[in-house]
Amino acid sequence: MASRVQQGGRPGGARFAQFKLVLLGESAVGKSSLVLRFVKDQFDDYRESTIGAAFLTQTIALDEQTTVKFEIWDTAGQERYKSLAPMYYRNANCAVVVYDITQASSLDKAKAWVKELQRQANENIIIALAGNKADLVAEQPDKRAVPTADAEAYAKEANLLFFETSAKTAENVKELFTAIAKKLPIEQASQRGMRGAAGRTAGVDLGSRAEPGSGAGGPGGCNC
Amino acid sequence: MPEEQAPGAGSTQPCGDSESQQKPQDHINNGQVSDQKQNDIEPHQNEDNTQLAQSQELTPPPLPPRPPLSQAGSLRLSKKPSRPQLLSTPTTALSLADVHTQSYNSEDGAGSPASRAVSRKHSFTHFGRFVSNNNSSDGDDSASIKSYIPSLDARVENESILGDVAGDDTNPAWTALNEDYEKDDPFQTIFSPEDEALSDQIQHEFEDVESEQAEGTSEEVALENWKAKLKHFFILSASGKPVYSRHGDDQLISNYVGVAQTLISFYQGAKDPLKGFTAGSTRFVMLSKGPLNLVAISRLPESDAQLRSQLEALYMQILSTLTLPSMEKMFSNRPSTDLRRPLQGTDVLLDGLADGFTRGSPSALLSALECLRMRKTNRKVINDTLLKVRSPNLLYGLIVAAGRLVSVVRPKKHSLHPGDLHLIFNMLFEAGSVRAGGGENWIPLCLPGFNNTGFLYMYVSFFAASETTTTNDEAPPEKDDELAIVLISANKEAFFELRKMRDDLVSQLDSNGSMSLIKTALRKGHASCAEIVPGTVLRHFLYKSRGNVQFVMPAFEPHFNDLVARRRLMSLYHLMHESIHSRTAHLKVQHSIASNATALAWETPLFELYCVAGPRASRAALAQGANRVVQWIRREEERVFIIGGAVF
Numbered sequence: 001m002a003s004r005v006q007q008g009g010r011p012g013g014a015r016f017a018q019f020k021l022v023l024l025g026e027s028a029v030g031k032s033s034l035v036l037r038f039v040k041d042q043f044d045d046y047r048e049s050t051i052g053a054a055f056l057t058q059t060i061a062l063d064e065q066t067t068v069k070f071e072i073w074d075t076a077g078q079e080r081y082k083s084l085a086p087m088y089y090r091n092a093n094c095a096v097v098v099y100d101i102t103q104a105s106s107l108d109k110a111k112a113w114v115k116e117l118q119r120q121a122n123e124n125i126i127i128a129l130a131g132n133k134a135d136l137v138a139e140q141p142d143k144r145a146v147p148t149a150d151a152e153a154y155a156k157e158a159n160l161l162f163f164e165t166s167a168k169t170a171e172n173v174k175e176l177f178t179a180i181a182k183k184l185p186i187e188q189a190s191q192r193g194m195r196g197a198a199g200r201t202a203g204v205d206l207g208s209r210a211e212p213g214s215g216a217g218g219p220g221g222c223n224c
Numbered sequence: 225m226p227e228e229q230a231p232g233a234g235s236t237q238p239c240g241d242s243e244s245q246q247k248p249q250d251h252i253n254n255g256q257v258s259d260q261k262q263n264d265i266e267p268h269q270n271e272d273n274t275q276l277a278q279s280q281e282l283t284p285p286p287l288p289p290r291p292p293l294s295q296a297g298s299l300r301l302s303k304k305p306s307r308p309q310l311l312s313t314p315t316t317a318l319s320l321a322d323v324h325t326q327s328y329n330s331e332d333g334a335g336s337p338a339s340r341a342v343s344r345k346h347s348f349t350h351f352g353r354f355v356s357n358n359n360s361s362d363g364d365d366s367a368s369i370k371s372y373i374p375s376l377d378a379r380v381e382n383e384s385i386l387g388d389v390a391g392d393d394t395n396p397a398w399t400a401l402n403e404d405y406e407k408d409d410p411f412q413t414i415f416s417p418e419d420e421a422l423s424d425q426i427q428h429e430f431e432d433v434e435s436e437q438a439e440g441t442s443e444e445v446a447l448e449n450w451k452a453k454l455k456h457f458f459i460l461s462a463s464g465k466p467v468y469s470r471h472g473d474d475q476l477i478s479n480y481v482g483v484a485q486t487l488i489s490f491y492q493g494a495k496d497p498l499k500g501f502t503a504g505s506t507r508f509v510m511l512s513k514g515p516l517n518l519v520a521i522s523r524l525p526e527s528d529a530q531l532r533s534q535l536e537a538l539y540m541q542i543l544s545t546l547t548l549p550s551m552e553k554m555f556s557n558r559p560s561t562d563l564r565r566p567l568q569g570t571d572v573l574l575d576g577l578a579d580g581f582t583r584g585s586p587s588a589l590l591s592a593l594e595c596l597r598m599r600k601t602n603r604k605v606i607n608d609t610l611l612k613v614r615s616p617n618l619l620y621g622l623i624v625a626a627g628r629l630v631s632v633v634r635p636k637k638h639s640l641h642p643g644d645l646h647l648i649f650n651m652l653f654e655a656g657s658v659r660a661g662g663g664e665n666w667i668p669l670c671l672p673g674f675n676n677t678g679f680l681y682m683y684v685s686f687f688a689a690s691e692t693t694t695t696n697d698e699a700p701p702e703k704d705d706e707l708a709i710v711l712i713s714a715n716k717e718a719f720f721e722l723r724k725m726r727d728d729l730v731s732q733l734d735s736n737g738s739m740s741l742i743k744t745a746l747r748k749g750h751a752s753c754a755e756i757v758p759g760t761v762l763r764h765f766l767y768k769s770r771g772n773v774q775f776v777m778p779a780f781e782p783h784f785n786d787l788v789a790r791r792r793l794m795s796l797y798h799l800m801h802e803s804i805h806s807r808t809a810h811l812k813v814q815h816s817i818a819s820n821a822t823a824l825a826w827e828t829p830l831f832e833l834y835c836v837a838g839p840r841a842s843r844a845a846l847a848q849g850a851n852r853v854v855q856w857i858r859r860e861e862e863r864v865f866i867i868g869g870a871v872f
């Protein structure tokens with residue numbers, strides 16, 4: 001469901017909707033690289049691991065009439081941040097779960113994330129599975145550790161969108177996000193002005209759950 | 225703002241410092257270990273050391289006579305605010321003071337070179353040629369600093385000005401040091417050929433040991449590269465598992481880690497923890513912190529206290545990732561825990577700290593922060609804006625410009641801890657990932673100085689000073705051009721609340737003109753020494769205000785433009801810092817000379833000042849320069865320091 005919709009703001013029935021998207025997956029599979037490619041059309045061969053989580057936005061035009069803005073949480077994927085993940089996917093409208101097609105174990109991790117999302121997240125959440133680093137196997141096919149057909153079969157069974165992507169060459173990156181946007185209920189959102197589950201604007205969802213000061217004095221709070 | 229310590233934090237800071245505070249004799253014992261090693265390379269000390277060395281081997285040596293209580297006591301009190309460390313609780317530095325007291329006593333009696341070596345040897349090894357001219361008494365010297373004393377504080381005038389160190393017999397440690405170097409050519413350059421080699425090396429210091437990926441560097445080459453490093457840091461678990469190494473992979477370092485572990489556990493087994501030793505020209509310093517052992521190995525001129533404070537900072541970084549209780553729990557559940565997994569991805573942070581120490585960081589050396597110079601009224605507007613837009617879940621808010629603080633908002637009862645800020649600045653400005661992400665960030669972290677038991681959450685967004693808009697969709701700013709807004713909360717759900725506060729803050733700073741003032745000040749960079757003190761002989765200085773825990777320095781340019789020149793300068797500062805801080809006598813001004821630099825260190829209850837001038841600068845000119853710096857600081861005090869900050 002769309003989190004925020006501006007109705008009638010533009011002539012000719014232009015539609016604008018804003019959605020929350022979360023990236024999940026093992027560390028180093030290329031989540032940040034995919035986002036950076038999508039948002040800035042850049043790629044770094046050497047990227048330092050994400051610390052905590054990064055928040056970015058990107059707007060795409062689906063057609064002349066329709067604009068979709070993504071608010072993206074790029075999470076770090078490390079074990080120690082696991083308990084924070086629900087905070088990022090709780091009100092997400094869509095998720096991209098990423099694995100590295102040259103690392104079989106990263107698909108297992110991805111499957112675990114899909115399971116968790118399907119159990120815990122928004123029930124209408126759109127999930128896409130992205131097998132990243134496709135460029136590596138284009139050069140050296142023997143580097144592939146996850147056959148396309150296997151991942152595809154799994155995606156179908158779990159009702160996920162599926163792409164093999166390369167943040168490096170940009171292959172399928174735009175396609176991935178566009179496909180997600182197309183599956184999001186823009187029409188519905190646009191007409192009924194439907195809001196995200198918990199708040200008026202996308203952003204406040206995260207914050208609005210917290211009573212002021214509820215976290216303070218927790219483990220990190222001051223005890224004085 | 226940053227006072228010594230958050231009031232609430234004291235109780236939550238059991239980081240095991242008490243041990244080193246209360247057992248200065250441990251240092252001394254290990255100092256003897258150091259002497260023992262040095263016998264190999266310094267035969268002239270041989271006789272004197274043999275006995276001590278043997279006693280170390282056979283039985284625990286008798287404790288050295290304790291310094292007179294009154295002396296030690298007053299020293300502790302007076303030195304406390306300026307301990308050279310990142311944790312603001314007095315730690316190892318205290319015992320260092322005792323070491324020197326010890327040296328004083330011994331000199332009084334037998335004049336034992338061994339005790340001299342205990343106190344000074346390693347810290348001066350590479351600086352050997354930086355010679356004090358305190359025995360000279362040419363006309364120049366009669367121009368004592370006294371005549372230029374600013375009337376900052378009456379006590380300054382009365383007690384601190386030993387304008388002429390020459391022949392100060394009341395300070396045997398100093399005399400001893402001097403004797404030591406009379407053996408050398410006193411007017412050699414500060415950096416001997418050996419030091420030139422070090423200077424060359426520093427240019428390759430931060431390269432990977434297997435850098436040339438040309439078909440896999442041979443193991444020998446990698447090992448050679450590894451051995452050539454000026455500096456190593458290891459962190460091991462108590463059971464000997466590698467946790468972190470700055471250089472080399474597990475395979476490469478495993479033998480060395482094994483040796484380190486054996487040494488450490490041998491002495492721990494003997495209830496006499498190893499604190500440090502010297503092998504050849506390399507100093508090894510160990511620090512035990514709960515379940516971790518940290519080792520610094522340095523060929524740069526740094527003292528044990530300085531190396532130890534670097535290890536403290538690495539330890540704080542680990543706590544910052546894990547929190548103390550959770551790390552302790554991991555080890556108590558499974559003593560063989562591999563901490564690399566939970567620390568995954570934080571190597572860049574540890575590397576950032578380590579490399580900062582190797583390059584030489586004024587902030588780390590002085591345990592103090594630097595502020596962006598601004599008019600008082602301008603800063604007040606920014607402070608007021610921060611207070612106005614403050615959101616309910618905010619704990620601390622910072623505006624930081626290229627590593628320099630612009631403004632702080634904080635609760636009345638919590639000051640900011642310099643060690644914590646060092647970790648934050650390292651994360652933001654040294655490790656690239658936050659800045660390179662190009663977005664906003666929400667980062668759970670523990671600030672151990674504030675509370676080492678739990679996490680806080682940090683909102684970070686970067687701006688480039690050169691752009692006119694403040695949207696986030698710009699390319700990541702250049703390193704010296706970056707402005708960060710940092711908002712810290714104890715509430716992990718506060719991201720959007722703080723994000724809104726950021727938006728409000730930016731729009732208000734934009735509309736009241738503050739943003740452009742900040743950006744102008746940032747773009748202007750540091751003033752040069754000549755701008756601050758026109759016509760001076762000074763080329764660079766560090767001024768630390770003890771009360772504010774902040775420091776001021778001019779630009780490195782035009783005299784210290786590259787890594788090598790800066791490292792040399794920093795080495796000089798390390799030397800002066802160590803000699804000021806390890807002194808027991810009331811020596812407050814130290815003047816030193818060599819063929820390519822002269823320097824002056826000046827300590828008062830209010831400040832520490834380190835000045836460096838060219839080789840032929842006269843003593844009077846140096847002193848005059850120092851005084852003019854002090855006068856300038858006094859005039860500019862509310863511009864160069866954040867005093868109080870925005871408090872709610």
Ligand SMILES: Nc1nc2c(ncn2[C@@H]2O[C@H](COP(=O)(O)OP(=O)(O)O)[C@@H](O)[C@H]2O)c(=O)[nH]1
Pocket residue numbers: 025026027028029030031032033034044045046047048049050076077132133134135136165166167168169
């Ligand atoms: N060859 C190739 N490398 C990639 C690709 N995406 C990411 N990487 C590299 O994989 C590493 C980890 O990427 P990162 O985006 O940080 O992964 P994250 O931890 O999932 O965010 C980095 O060194 C990237 O340069 C890709 O599509 N192709």
Ligand SMILES: [Mg+2]
Pocket residue numbers: 028031032033049050074075076
């Ligand atoms: Mg990432």
